[in-house]
Amino acid sequence: MNPTDTPAPLSSLNPGAKAIVREVRIPVQHRARILEMGLLVGTPIEIVRFAPLGDPIELKVRGYHLSLRRHEADQILVTPA
């Protein structure tokens, strides 16, 4: 990780951006499932697109497409890959 890159919320990226997960701040009762879907610290991801109404977000993670709401994406911090 480049020391100048402070982690930013996943939701702040633009479509097409690639990044690496640095922190998952989702509340504990929902966190496990997000991790189990493969969104772990250190995992490379790619923002594919935002839904036409602006929410949710489509990501590419570990070779498949996953969709999360901005609400959760705000709590996942990433740095550019």
Add this chain to the structure above:
Amino acid sequence: MPTSPIQIVLTGNPNCGKTTLFNVLTGLRAKVGNYAGVTVERKEGALLGADPNHPVTVLDLPGTYSLSPQSLDEQIARDVLFHRLTEVAPPDLVVVVVDASNLQRNLYYATQVIELGHPTVLALNMVDVATENGLEIDQKGLSAALGIPVFPFVASQGEGVEHFRRALREFAARPGTKTVIPREFNELPETFGREAQALERQLETLFPNRQRLAAAEALLLLSDDQVLQSHQALYPASVVETVTSARHRLEQAGVDWRSAAIEARYARVFAITEHVTTQTVSDEESLSDRLDRILTHRIWGLAIFVGLMALMFQGIFTLAAIPMDLIEQGVEGLAARVGEALGPGDLQDLLSVGIIQGVGAVVVFLPQICLLFLFIALLEDTGYMSRAAFLMDRLMSRVGLHGKSFIPMLSSFACAIPGIMATRTIESRRDRLVTILVAPLMSCSARLPVYTVLIAACIPNTRYLGLIGLPGLTLLAMYLLGIVGALGMAWLFRRTLVKGEPPPLILELPPYKRPVLKVLVHHMWDRSKLFLRRAGTVILGINILLWFLSTYPKDPSIAEKAQETLAATARDKAPTGTFPPEATASEVLEQIRTLQDPKTSTAAPGDLTEFLKSWPGIETASAQEVSGAELRHSFAGRVGRAIEPLIRPLGFDWKIGIGLVASFAAREVFVSTMSVVYNVGGYDESEESTASLAETLRQQTRPDGSQIYTPLTGITLMVFYVFAMQCVSTVAIVRRETNSWRWPLFQIAYMTGLAWTLALVVFQVGRLLGFE
């Protein structure tokens, strides 16, 4: 002699092609039912081509991402694998199906299952997609790394299936090789490993019959936050104690027990996939990705979605109307024929009205249900369903619902029954419950005839700008009112009844797939059968009950009284001197009958002919008079009278009350009931009969001479119909889908309460504003 069947269990992630594999293994002859006490689909079938002496059953578990369940579906899958359901035999062989093009996340679950220690094989599905994506998988290497046999497949093309089936047959022929030493795929932090082992030993002593599962169970107990809370009865206090203190020690050692096991497993899975896969071509955009560029496009995506929904809606609304009319006609015809064959009487009435039309009331829903399920099966099997949820989630989440609630709500415009059955695609139990509770507020097709008649009777045909008519606007307003009501109530329920933050959306968007027509039709039929079997019986029963209520008690004097009324009217209208003053009612009617019969009729003076022409035919008139009087006398009629004090503040009289009561069979029954109440008779949904009923309604007056069906009454009554739960079929299906009487009863209470209150507000405010 055949041995007891070998139980093979199919499990895997959603969208891994598990069901496709199941279909080819069992040849689409599965039994579909529910697991005891829950509405989770249970699909089971015999293995095709199995040796009759060694029968094999295949059980298709619901798709699941992990052994720490987040939905009822996942919980059932976990419980079967842990052999916690008494109704399901322990698996002799577990087939874990893995999507080769999405190896990491699929192997995360697969390794969890392998650790359970059942004899397990890996079905590596969709190897063609993986190859297309430029991914090569070393199957021998994978098998060695996992320690279980690997069978490659393209289940959708049937590739690899024969080979696999042979292997399964061989397995069935020589059972007994069942002891497996489970492998572990976790390189846990040392402290965590120690705690897990201690717990494992404790579980082994406590549950000697589940020894094989102990290691996996210990791991889940330590790392899954919810498992202890939801299964307190399963574990003694000593286990809870061990888990709590172990977690405490781990926290002090700086180990996150919630994520340590997940991270360790993904690390191991990543190492395995790195070892056994080679990426040959760089990631070129796949066909699925290109499709998504259009189908989830800001403009095109939404346009296509709206188009598809319009098509589906039109389909359920218009296309289904054709077979529905045929069914209705067939039922009418059959009832009439039975009526003729048996002659008048109670038995005839029970058969033709109660039973035949009751069965008709069930079967008439089939075209809509079949069409909707065909459409849903198409959306699901192609992968578009998750895109629909992706597109609509923003809209639905505003009121606390899920993107997947959209299609059930939309379908409910046609009919709430298929709509409510379609909520099965929603994983979250709470989202599903809220959707079920509000779906019947969408104006269904059964409300349309009610709106039509009331608008024709009560709303003046004023036009604005020469284009938009008041009747059309009123109809639109009723539909909008239903939508606003449904969304508003969903919002309210989310904040009160099923409180708590809605679960996050974790939605996989799987690659698009080509659907197989045979499978779609099969899917549709399976679900429709479930409707016929489960809801059909209740609907039929309640229809017979309602028939009873509107037929009994009988009173022989009714027919007599009706004749007298009729005769009195005839004397009034006919030219003076037509009937001798001393003639009895039946003699008067007999005389009219003779005059009207062309065979016996003699030339009559002009004004008498005039009278005979205006008289609708003595048989019809007396039948209408009698059936009207009988209905007013029946239990239903009495209930209508009994509830009059309740509905008077809404401006309704007891005759409308009878209509409201009868509407519980189905809302459109209001129309035919009103035609019986007002002796119009023979309502057949045609334009003329709607117009004649509307005309009759307009002529109705209160004792003080004021008109009953004013615009205000019409609007009030329609508002009542928008909100009231007046459909036993919906009640029956909600009972089935929620598995308790609690929710349907609550639904009746809240909807009827809402209907009454809003109708009251409309009527009283309307009066204050000077409307009559």
